[in-house]
Structure formats: structure tokens, C-alpha cells
Amino acid sequence: MSRTIQFTLNGEKVAAEIAPHQSLVEVLQQHFDLFGARESCAQGLCGCCTVLVNGSAVSGCLYLAAFIDGAEVATVEHLSVNGKLSPVQQAFIDCGAFQCGFCTPGFVLMTGELLKEHPDPDEDEIRHYLAGNLCRCGAYPEIIEAVKLAARNMRKET
Amino acid sequence: MAAIGSGQVGRSVGRLEGAAKVTGRAEYVHNLRLPGMLHGKIVRSTVAHGRIRSINTEEARTLPGVYRVVTIDDIRTVVPVPFYGPAFHDQPILAVDKVHYVGEPVAVVLAADPHVAEAAAQLVVADYEELPAVYDEVAAMTSAAIVHEELKPAGTFPDLKHLQGKRNTNVALDFHLRRGDVERGFAEADHVFEHTFRTQQVLHLPLEPFVSAAETTGGANDVRLTIHTASQSPSFVRIEIARLLGWPENRVRVKVPYLGGGFGAKLYIKLEALVAALALLVRRPVKISLTMEEQFYTLTKHASTFRIKSGVKGGRIIGRQCEVWWNGGAYADIGPRITQKSGFTAPGPYDIENVAIDSYSLYTNLTPAGALRGFGIPQLVWAYESHTDMMARALALDPVEFRRANILREGRPQATGTLMQDAAIEAVLDRLAARMNWGKPFARRNGTLRRGRGIALGFKASISPTTSIAIVNVAADGSCTLYCSTVDMGQGSDTANAQLVAEVLNIKAEQVTVVHPDTDVTPYDMATLGSRSMFHMGNAVRLAAEDARDKIAALARELGLPEGSNVPVAELFQKKYKMQAGNIIGIGSFIPAYAPPDHATGQTPNATPFWMIGATGAEVEVDTETGQVRVMRLVNVADVGRPVNPRIVETQLSGAAIMQLGFTMQEKIAFDGGQIVNASLADYKIPSILDIPPAMQSEAVEAEQHSGPFGAKGVGESGTFGVSPAIANAIEDAVGVRLTSLPLSAEALYRALRAAANDPLED
Numbered sequence: 001m002s003r004t005i006q007f008t009l010n011g012e013k014v015a016a017e018i019a020p021h022q023s024l025v026e027v028l029q030q031h032f033d034l035f036g037a038r039e040s041c042a043q044g045l046c047g048c049c050t051v052l053v054n055g056s057a058v059s060g061c062l063y064l065a066a067f068i069d070g071a072e073v074a075t076v077e078h079l080s081v082n083g084k085l086s087p088v089q090q091a092f093i094d095c096g097a098f099q100c101g102f103c104t105p106g107f108v109l110m111t112g113e114l115l116k117e118h119p120d121p122d123e124d125e126i127r128h129y130l131a132g133n134l135c136r137c138g139a140y141p142e143i144i145e146a147v148k149l150a151a152r153n154m155r156k157e158t
Numbered sequence: 159m160a161a162i163g164s165g166q167v168g169r170s171v172g173r174l175e176g177a178a179k180v181t182g183r184a185e186y187v188h189n190l191r192l193p194g195m196l197h198g199k200i201v202r203s204t205v206a207h208g209r210i211r212s213i214n215t216e217e218a219r220t221l222p223g224v225y226r227v228v229t230i231d232d233i234r235t236v237v238p239v240p241f242y243g244p245a246f247h248d249q250p251i252l253a254v255d256k257v258h259y260v261g262e263p264v265a266v267v268l269a270a271d272p273h274v275a276e277a278a279a280q281l282v283v284a285d286y287e288e289l290p291a292v293y294d295e296v297a298a299m300t301s302a303a304i305v306h307e308e309l310k311p312a313g314t315f316p317d318l319k320h321l322q323g324k325r326n327t328n329v330a331l332d333f334h335l336r337r338g339d340v341e342r343g344f345a346e347a348d349h350v351f352e353h354t355f356r357t358q359q360v361l362h363l364p365l366e367p368f369v370s371a372a373e374t375t376g377g378a379n380d381v382r383l384t385i386h387t388a389s390q391s392p393s394f395v396r397i398e399i400a401r402l403l404g405w406p407e408n409r410v411r412v413k414v415p416y417l418g419g420g421f422g423a424k425l426y427i428k429l430e431a432l433v434a435a436l437a438l439l440v441r442r443p444v445k446i447s448l449t450m451e452e453q454f455y456t457l458t459k460h461a462s463t464f465r466i467k468s469g470v471k472g473g474r475i476i477g478r479q480c481e482v483w484w485n486g487g488a489y490a491d492i493g494p495r496i497t498q499k500s501g502f503t504a505p506g507p508y509d510i511e512n513v514a515i516d517s518y519s520l521y522t523n524l525t526p527a528g529a530l531r532g533f534g535i536p537q538l539v540w541a542y543e544s545h546t547d548m549m550a551r552a553l554a555l556d557p558v559e560f561r562r563a564n565i566l567r568e569g570r571p572q573a574t575g576t577l578m579q580d581a582a583i584e585a586v587l588d589r590l591a592a593r594m595n596w597g598k599p600f601a602r603r604n605g606t607l608r609r610g611r612g613i614a615l616g617f618k619a620s621i622s623p624t625t626s627i628a629i630v631n632v633a634a635d636g637s638c639t640l641y642c643s644t645v646d647m648g649q650g651s652d653t654a655n656a657q658l659v660a661e662v663l664n665i666k667a668e669q670v671t672v673v674h675p676d677t678d679v680t681p682y683d684m685a686t687l688g689s690r691s692m693f694h695m696g697n698a699v700r701l702a703a704e705d706a707r708d709k710i711a712a713l714a715r716e717l718g719l720p721e722g723s724n725v726p727v728a729e730l731f732q733k734k735y736k737m738q739a740g741n742i743i744g745i746g747s748f749i750p751a752y753a754p755p756d757h758a759t760g761q762t763p764n765a766t767p768f769w770m771i772g773a774t775g776a777e778v779e780v781d782t783e784t785g786q787v788r789v790m791r792l793v794n795v796a797d798v799g800r801p802v803n804p805r806i807v808e809t810q811l812s813g814a815a816i817m818q819l820g821f822t823m824q825e826k827i828a829f830d831g832g833q834i835v836n837a838s839l840a841d842y843k844i845p846s847i848l849d850i851p852p853a854m855q856s857e858a859v860e861a862e863q864h865s866g867p868f869g870a871k872g873v874g875e876s877g878t879f880g881v882s883p884a885i886a887n888a889i890e891d892a893v894g895v896r897l898t899s900l901p902l903s904a905e906a907l908y909r910a911l912r913a914a915a916n917d918p919l920e921d
Contacts, residue, residue, distance in 0.1 A: 021273060035189040036182020040365040040418075041450045041839035048365055076182040089180040093172055096805050099813060100648030101179030102188075102365045102418030108180055127847050134839075136365050136419050137648045138816030140847045141854050142809060 005069040009034075010078035018065045025049045025060040027068075028075060036076035036105040047133030050106035051075055057113055076105035079112070087157065088112050091150035092143075099137035106133050111147050120151055166660040167868045170805035171667045174653050175416065175646070185415035187369045187388045192443035195371070196225055198436060199275035200446065201265040201282040202455060203257035206293075206523040206832025207303065208286030210255060210264065218267055218281040223274035226440060227282065228266045230254050236438040237402050237431070244394065244426045245318060246330065247310045249489040249526070251431045257286065258305055258488035259523050260832045261455025266432065268440065272447075291523035291832055295485035296463050298328040298520040305488060305521035317757065318494060328521040330486055331494035333501045335515035335760025337573050343477020343512030347469025351549050354465045355541035356899040357882075359458045359485070359827040360820075362530055363844055364647075366418020367453050370429035371445035372437035383437065384411040387430050390420045390645050391685035392675040395430045402431060403438075407677075410434075414675040417647035421817070422529035423457050424647070425687055426491065454837035458827060459530035460493065461485040464504070464541035469512075470549060475564050477512040480504035480542075484519050484527070484534070491528035493519045499621050500534030502760055505573050506542040507583050507617040507771070508564040513573045515760065523832050532618070532878045533688050536818055539616035540900065543883035547612065548896065557887065558591045561615055574755060574765040580871075581769040582797035582861040587615055589859050590795040594775040602892060606782045609790070612887025615773040616879030619766030620693065620872060623752035624684035628698040630659055630706045630744040634735070636727035638663060640702075643675040643683035644695045649874050650806040651691050655699045657802055658867055662703035689872025692802065693768055696867035697748040706744025713742065750865070768863050768871045771797035774815065774880030778888040785908025787889060789819065791853040796876035797861045800869030804858070807873050811856035814877030820845040822882040826901050 006015045009032060016031040028034040028051070037060045040048040044059035051060040052074040053067075079086040085093070088111045098104040107130065114121060114129040121129070126147045135143065178184040215227040230252040233240050240251040253264045265282050269275035290303040298305075308325050311318035318331060344350050370387040383403075389395050392412040400407045417424060429446050436444040448456065462484050469477035482504055486493035501517030550560040565583045572578055590613055591597070602609050629641040640659050646652045656670035673680055683695060710727055717733050719725055731740050750767035777791040794815045801807040824843050828836045836842045856877065862869035882900055890896045895910040912919050 029189070034182075035186075038186075038188060038366075038418075040367070043450075043838060043840050045839045046365060080181050085177065085180065089177075092180045093176040096170075096173070096809055098173075098176075098179055098648075099650070099809065100364070100366070100417060100419045101175070101184050102186065104179050105182040127850075130847050134365065134844060134846055136363055136421070136817070136844060138813035138845065139809060140816065140845075140850045141812055143847070 005066065007068045007070060008072045010074055020066055022065045023061055024051055024063040024065050024068060027065040028060065034075050034077050038102065040102070046103070047106040047110065048103050050109045052109060057110060076109055079108065087153045088150045091146040091153065095142045095146035095149055097142040097146035098139050103133060103135045107135070107143055111150060114147065115151055115154060119155060121147065164661055164664040166657045166667050167802050168800065168804065169657065170803055171653055171657055173650055174656060174668065174672065186366055186418050187371065187386050187415060188366050188418060188447065190371055190386050190445065192371060192373055195443040195445055196268040196270055196440065197272035197275050198266045198268050198433070198444055198446040199272070199279040200263045200452070201267065201279045203253065203260055203262040203264050205257060205286045205288050206260050207289040207291035208257050209289060210253060210257060211285040211287055213265055214283040215265065218278040221274065221278045221281060223269050223271055224278045225268040225270065228268065228436060228439065232439055233435045237435050240402065241310065242398055242402060242427045242431050243312060243490055244492050245312055245315060245494040246490040247312050248306060251435055259525055260834065261525060262488065266436065268436065268444065292328065293522050293524055293829065293832060295461060295483040295520045295522060298522050299483065299518065301328060304328060305523060316754065317498065329518055330490045330521055331497045331519040333498040333517040333760065334758065335502055335513065335573055337575065337761065338512035340477045340479050340512045340514040344469040347471045347476055349470045349553065350467065351545065351552065352467040353545050353548060353898065354463065355544055357462045357537045357540055358900050359461045359524065360825045361454060361458055361827060361842065362421040362423035363453060364419030364421060364423060367450055368424065368428050368448040368456055369446070370433045371443060372433035373443035374437050374441055382409045382411070383434055384413065385430050385434055386413050388417050388424055389414050389430065390417070390424045390647060390687055391426055392643050392645065392677055393682045394426055394685055396677045398427055399430060399434050412677045414645050417645055420647035421531045422687060425529060425685060428456060450839055451837045454827060454834050455525055457491065457528045458487065458525050460496065460527040460534065460537065462537040464538065466541050466545045468545065468549060470553065473555060473560065473563050475508055475510050478505045478510045480515045482517040482538070485522055485524065486519050487522055487524040487526040489526040490519065491526045493527055495621065496529065496534035499619060500538060502574050502755065502765060503535065503617060503619055504538050504542065506546065507566050507615055509566045509570050515573065524829070529687055531814060531817060532875045533621065535616060535618045535875065536878045536882060539614060539879045540882040543614035543616065543880065544886050544898065547883065547887040557613060558587065558596050561587060572765070575761040576763060576765040578769065580863045581617065581771055582859055583617065583771050585859045585861065586771045586773045586795050586797050589857065590773045590775050590793060593793045593795065593855060593857070608780050608782060608892040609777065610780070610888045610890065610892025611775065611777045612884045612891055613773065613775045614880035614883035614887060618770040618875060618879065620690055620768050621688045622767055623749055624690060624694055625749040626683045626694040626698040627681035627747045628695060628702040629681055630702040632706050632710065632727060632742040634728065634731035634738045634740050637669065638665065639671045639673060640699065641673045641680045642695055642699060643680045644691045645675055645686040647686065649810060650803060651686070653806065654692060654802045655695065658696055658699045659703045661868065662700060662707055689770060689874040692873065693863070693866050693871045694748055696870055698746040700867040701746025701748060702744040705746060706742050709742045709744060767865060770872055770876050772876035772879035774884040776884040776888045778885060778892055780889060780892045780907070782893060782911060785904040785911060787823065787902060787904070787907060789851040789885060792819070792851045794856045794877045796858055796873065798858045798873040798876060799861055799863030799866050799871035801858050802868065802870045807858055808856045810873045811877035812854055814875060815856065815881050816845055816850060818878040818881035819849065821900065822885055823901055
């Protein structure tokens with residue numbers, strides 16, 4: 001029943017033997033020890049399992065691993081290189097935009113996607129773009145600040 | 159070394175674990191994998207109350223890949239008396255003879271592949287003889303349906319001892335308080351008001367659902383257990399598991415990394431006894447990770463009914479009677495503590511001469527209820543602050559002025575007789591009124607979008623008496639490590655505690671390493687709950703750091719150095735040990751003074767080591783055509799003593815308010831009889847970023863808790879207190895309609911609007 005898939009994971013070519021029912025999050029955790037994408041609601045509603053597949057955000061808890069054969073997969077772990085944080089990650093720290101941290105990788109990835117589409121988002125754009133990510137600690141006001149700060153810093157860099 | 163004034167307390171230090179969290183590398187039990195680990199999947203009761211006739215495990219056992227199917231008979235081979243709980247030993251590791259609520263664990267399937275365990279769990283068939291059930295907390299007082307045939311208090315709390323062996327009752331605790339003569343208060347009053355308020359069951363819903371794993375080490379004669387668990391109370395878990403097994407504490411090790419949220423859910427025993435028993439049974443590591451759905455079958459917040467009656471004379475409240483019924487669900491958990499420790503604050507932060515309180519903890523056939531960010535206080539404030547506003551409105555008094563005329567001032571006795579100390583009630587009320595521009599005109603608007611504003615003021619005592627112990631270890635190079643069992647579940651305790659150590663030892667907070675709870679390593683702490691850690695553990699941490707500082711000074715004297723010579727710590731060690739070697743260990747132990755309340759009157763001179771004050775102001779916009787409410791502005795003001803970390807304090811206040819906003823506007827566990835019908839994030843909606851008011855402000859007033867570490871006290875719950883009544887008060891201000899049950903849904907408000915217009919909707 002199992003099959004081998006090959007894909008690019010955070011810039012590296014990799015292969016994994018998977019079962020047909022396995023989700024992308026399970027494969028990332030079991031085969032690659034990547035725990036940044038994590039299952040919470042298991043319905044694709046909370047955003048904790050966010051993963052980028054071919055440049056689009058997907059709910060890794062619902063996305064069958066079989067579908068990533070040949071794809072480019074990026075997780076939150078690709079953002080920091082040699083300990084240097086991305087501007088979005090740094091902004092989340094600077095604004096205190098998390099508490100327990102369980103939802104944070106999902107927010108960080110979605111903020112990156114938001115800023116690709118809208119380099120200077122207004123508050124309404126931020127809220128609507130991040131509406132699929134939930135934070136039970138309620139760090140939303142700080143998250144909005146962090147998105148704005150990251151946008152400012154990234155515009156300065158370019 | 160400078161004793162104080164190094165500027166670490168009061169500085170908005172970034173969270174020590176910030177980089178780990180934004181990179182997805184923070185450690186949670188969720189991530190844990192142990193060699194040879196089995197996954198457990200729980201089979202749950204399908205009936206609310208029933209006698210178990212049989213459990214058929216045959217089909218599940220024969221499914222390929224299933225390691226074992228376990229029932230209570232198997233568990234009893236390793237834990238003969240399998241009942242646990244902090245207040246009552248009422249909760250079994252798996253159901254014994256009877257089930258008491260839908261979702262109660264009755265069996266477990268173990269398999270190496272969690273998908274196999276899940277599939278096999280569907281194949282276990284339990285047969286029940288259904289029994290009459292009771293769901294409502296008020297009905298449970300007199301119901302013929304009895305949840306537990308006999309009460310089994312744990313013996314931990316003296317005020318529960320009289321319940322030992324009691325039969326044919328659902329009352330798990332009755333708490334009574336009498337001060338003055340409430341009937342005389344009503345007789346002398348110009349006006350007497352009586353209202354009843356209700357709150358609904360809601361869920362903590364941490365995004366990391368409950369998860370625990372256990373493994374054994376050692377041989378047949380010296381077996382030991384290590385439990386890895388997302389728990390807010392590692393010390394309790396160790397003690398309770400040791401008690402269940404009849405072992406000394408030191409054979410049970412409990413380790414807790416970061417928590418993906420807790421909010422009061424992950425306290426006492428949840429999955430820990432089950433994984434421990436399973437690991438002992440099969441001698442392999444066992445992990446159980448609940449799904450989001452299963453959280454609904456584990457612990458909820460208490461639904462409540464509160465009947466409140468007040469007598470007012472000349473704008474002063476002179477008598478208040480409070481009757482509170484708490485829906486505790488099928489197992490007591492910490493409900494009896496909520497009934498008493500929060501129950502005694504039921505009259506609110508007001509100076510009332512004549513008070514009567516009767517507070518009842520009830521068993522019902524629903525998911526057990528426990529602590530949820532406020533320990534019962536939000537339910538009480540919801541009632542007494544809605545009531546306060548209704549009285550002010552009826553008496554044509556300004557809601558702020560009516561409160562100001564009645565608040566408990568410094569040095570005055572609270573209902574228990576305990577004198578108020580370091581409780582900045584008036585400052586909080588004044589600051590809230592100022593931030594709401596209360597004295598200025600407010601545009602309520604005409605037409606179908608009406609605006610209104612409201613305020614509410616609440617307070618809380620700290621659960622007492624509880625103990626915290628901390629160790630500060632200074633290494634030979636002068637670097638410092640803090641060992642304590644406070645669990646950082648997002649509240650920032652690692653950072654705040656590091657700041658206390660740094661303040662005393664005159665270093666930077668970022669240089670302190672904080673060791674996470676590990677009962678083989680970190681000393682005892684009662685638990686991370688009820689906003690107690692900043693005060694209790696904070697005091698212990700400060701004492702430990704001061705002990706280390708004093709021992710460093712003693713070492714300098716021993717080495718013949720003159721007082722104040724300020725030689726670097728590393729050089730002291732070098733002089734003493736002739737190389738980089740040795741440690742200085744500072745120890746701090748803290749338990750506040752406390753006097754238990756008199757059983758008949760509830761009176762005590764020392765009910766709490768500190769008071770928390772929280773107030774909320776809300777501005778709302780109501781659509782009269784749909785009942786939709788938009789909260790336009792939410793202001794939270796609190797007395798947290800002196801903030802150790804101002805930014806984290808602000809985040810705690812606004813985060814708590816946002817959580818309570820969900821409980822106020824949208825969240826409700828819906829039941830059909832005893833069956834939950836919305837046990838998923840698809841059907842049970844928590845606040846998203848779209849639900850946050852356009853304007854949110856949170857502020858701590860200037861205050862000091864003199865008995866707290868550097869003037870600090872707890873903060874985690876204060877932001878929840880006033881949210882619900884402030885919004886209900888604002889709604890009445892906008893449209894003249896009063897809601898008395900939570901949540902304040904559009905449907906409830908629209909029905910009330912139609913009823914007020916003499917055109918009620920059909921049910």
C-alpha cells in the first residue's frame with residue numbers, strides 16, 4: 001500500500017515512503033522531524049498546520065502527503081537561515097505577537113504570504129488575510145502590529 | 159553586588175523563548191516521540207448515565223496492528239483503587255460499573271500506528287442500562303437522578319470532610335456566608351431588586367489539545383515512571399500518581415515543556431493516570447493525544463445560575479443576598495474550590511453591611527467542569543455587575559457614580575470580614591471612567607444602528623494557602639539558572655521570573671536560564687493557576703535569588719575580601735576552589751498567611767494574600783433589525799500591582815479580554831440532552847482576528863502589592879472580569895433591552911427586541 005514520493009522540502013530534494021491516508025503534517029513530523037506545522041483542529045480551520053506547497057498556503061492536516069509528489073514544500077523552518085530570523089519572525093518578537101506559540105508558525109507563514117501580495121497592507125487587509133488563523137491566547141492586536149512592523153521593515157530593505 | 163535597582167523589573171524584556179516559538183522549534187509534548195511508543199485511543203460512553211452491562215472488545219482486538227484493548231479490569235491489576243481528583247476521589251481512570259456523562263472514557267485501544275488505534279476504537283461495543291440523568295444545576299439540587307451514589311472527598315480540604323460518605327445528594331459542596339442581617343437590610347431599604355442570571359458551558363480550547371505520555375524504567379522490583387505531560391500542575395501529578403500507585407514521590411518523574419495554551423484546563427489529573435497505568439501494564443511507552451473534539455469531553459467551564467437580591471437606601475446598597483448554583487458536571491474536579499474561593503466574592507467589590515451567600519457545587523451528567531481563566535469570577539461578575547447596572551438605571555443614577563458610592567475602600571472589611579489591602583478599586587474605576595470619557599456626551603444615534611456604552615468592575619481573591627519553592631543556582635563563572643515548577647503556557651512566566659532573579663543579582667534577565675518543570679529537578683509548586691504564580695512563585699524566586707546573593711557575600715567575607723569590594727563572582731569561585739568549580743545554591747520557599755473561613759458564617763480575618771481588580775468599558779453598535787452587536791471599543795483597566803514586564807502584562811490583559819469576548823458573544827457548548835452537538839471548531843466558533851473590536855486598550859493602574867515580589871501580583875485573569883456585563887450594559891444603553899443569559903447572541907437580542915416591541919418571535 002505504501003509508496004515513495006519525491007519532493008523538494010525547504011530547498012532540499014527529499015524522498016519519503018508514505019501510506020495513502022497520511023497527511024502532509026504527519027509526514028513532516030514522522031519522516032523529517034519538522035514540528036512547526038502542527039495539527040490542532042484537524043478540520044483546516046485554525047491554521048496551525050499551515051504549509052506552503054508550490055508557493056500556496058495549505059492546511060497540512062487535511063492535505064494528503066501523496067499530493068506533494070514532485071512539489072515544492074516549504075515549512076516555517078525554512079524562514080530562518082543559520083539562526084538569522086526573517087523580518088516577519090523578528091517583527092513577531094519585537095511586537096510580542098504571541099503567547100503560547102502554538103499558532104505562531106501558521107501566522108508567520110501567512111503573514112509572509114500576505115506581504116508578498118500586499119507589501120503595504122491596511123488593517124482591513126491584514127484582518128481578512130489572517131482570518132483563517134486562530135490564536136486562543138488572543139494576541140491578535142499584537143499580531144496586527146507585527147504585520148505592520150514587518151511590512152515597514154521589508155519595504156526599507158528593498 | 160547591588161541588591162536592587164538594576165532595572166530588570168519594570169522592563170519589557172522580550173520573551174526568552176521568542177526565537178524558539180517563531181521558528182516552530184519550541185518544545186511541546188505534542189512533538190514528543192519515544193522509542194517503541196504505543197498510541198492510545200479512548201473509547202467513550204455514548205450515554206449520559208448508565209450501568210455498564212458489557213464491553214465487547216473482540217472485534218477491536220483482532221484488527222491487525224492492535225497491540226491491546228484495555229478496560230478498567232486491566233487497569234485495576236496495576237492500580238487497584240483507580241479513583242483520583244483534587245477535591246474528591248471520584249473520577250476513575252476508566253469507567254467503573256457506571257458511566258456518568260457522554261464521552262466518559264470506558265476503554266482504550268493501544269497500537270503502534272495511531273490510525274489503527276482509532277479504527278479499532280470504533281469497533282469496541284459497550285452496552286449500557288440507561289439511568290435517569292440530570293443536566294441543569296438548579297434541578298440537580300432536588301433531582302431524583304443522583305450522579306454519584308456516595309460522596310468521596312479526597313481529605314485534602316477540611317471544609318469537605320463533613321461530606322464523607324454522604325448519599326443521595328448531588329451537592330458536592332455547600333458554602334455559606336453570613337454577615338450582618340440581610341433580612342434587616344432588605345426591610346430598611348427604600349428599594350429591593352432581585353434578578354437571576356445564567357452562564358453557559360464553554361470550552362478552554364487550547365490549540366494544543368490535551369496530551370500525555372508515560373514510560374517506565376527499571377526492573378520488576380524498582381520500576382519507575384516518567385510522565386511527559388502538557389500539565390499546569392506537575393507537582394500535583396507526581397503526588398497524585400504516587401498516591402494511586404502507593405509509591406514514594408521520588409519514583410514518579412513528571413516533565414513539562416511549553417504548553418500550547420492551558421487556561422485552567424490542563425490541571426490536576428487529565429490523561430496522566432491513564433497513560434501511567436497503561437505504561438505499567440504493557441511496559442512500553444504510551445502516548446495519548448486527544449483530538450479537538452475530545453477536548454469537549456474532558457473539561458468545560460461551569461455553567462451557572464445566580465439569583466441576586468439587593469436592598470438600596472439613599473443610593474447605598476445595604477443588603478445583598480447571593481444564591482449561586484455551579485454546574486460541575488459528572489466529576490468534581492476543582493469545582494468545590496470555585497464554589498467557596500470565588501463564592502465568597504459573590505457580593506462584588508462593594509461595601510455592604512448585610513450579606514448572605516449560599517453557593518452550591520452540583521454534580522450533573524455532563525462533561526466535568528473546572529477552572530477556566532477566572533476560577534468562577536467571570537460568572538459572578540456577569541451577574542452582580544448586570545444587576546448593579548439595572549439598579550442604577552431603575553434609580554436614575556449614573557452607573558459610575560452609583561458604583562463609586564458603594565465600592566470597598568482600602569481598610570474596609572470585605573464580606574468575609576477580611577480587610578481590603580492593596581486593592582486599587584477606586585483607582586481602577588476612575589481610570590476606566592476617564593478612558594471611556596464617561597463625563598462627556600455620547601452619541602447613541604437614531605435609526606437602526608444604535609450605540610451604547612457600559613462598564614463593569616470585578617475583583618478576585620487568590621486561592622490560598624498554597625506553596626511555591628524555587629532554586630537559584632549560580633555557577634562558577636557567575637551565570638545563573640533558575641529551577642522552578644511554574645509552567646509557561648504563554649503567560650510569560652519564564653521571562654518574568656528571570657527578571658526577578660536578574661533584579662536581585664544585578665544581571666540582565668536574558669542571561670538567566672530557566673529550567674522547565676521536571677519533578678526530579680525542579681522543586682514543588684502547587685500549580686500554575688488562578689493568577690497565583692507571579693505572587694507566590696515570584697516571592698519564592700526573589701527569596702531564592704536573595705539567598706544566593708547573601709551566600710555570595712558570605713563567600714567574599716570568607717575569602718577575606720572587604721565589604722562591598724565588588725569582586726566578580728567568577729573570581730570568588732576561582733579563589734575558593736582554585737579552578738572553575740563549585741556552585742552557590744539559593745533556596746526560596748513561600749507560603750502566605752491564611753485563616754480558613756468559619757464553617758457556619760464564612761468569616762475569616764485573612765481570606766486571601768492579595769486581591770485582583772479588573773474593570774471593562776465597552777462601546778457597542780446594535781443593529782435593531784438583526785440583533786447583531788458590534789463591539790466598537792473595549793477598554794480594560796486592572797490593578798496588577800507593579801508590572802514586572804509591562805508589555806506582557808498588557809498582552810495578558812487584552813488576551814484575557816478577547817477570550818472572555820468569545821464567551822460573551824458567541825461561544826456555547828450546545829447540548830441535546832446530555833449529548834454535545836457542536837464538538838468541533840467548525841461548529842463551536844472562537845474569536846478570530848475579525849472579531850476583535852476596532853479599538854482595544856488595556857492598562858494597569860499605578861499600584862503596588864506590598865507583600866508581592868517588587869510590588870507585583872497576578873494578572874492572567876483580571877482582563878476577563880468585566881467584559882460580559884460591560885457589553886450587556888452597553889446593549890441596554892443602546893436599545894433598552896436587557897439580556898440575562900450568556901452568550902449575547904444576535905438571536906437572543908433580536909428575540910428580546912421583538913418581545914420588548916410586543917411582537918415576540920415564535921420559538
